[in-house]
Amino acid sequence: MKIIxxxxxxxxxxxxxIKNIAG
Incomplete structure (x- = not known):
């Protein structure tokens, strides 16, 4: 579970x- x-x-x-760069 920890790995997941x-x-x-x-x-x-x-x-x-990615959203911060695109936003």
Whole structure:
């Protein structure tokens, strides 16, 4: 479960950075 949570966190973190750049 920890590995999955870390992957999800990284996934949303990258999306957030992309949105900040695009926004």
């Amino acid at each position: 949570a870390r992957r999800n966190f990284a996934f949303y973190f990258i999306i957030g950075k």
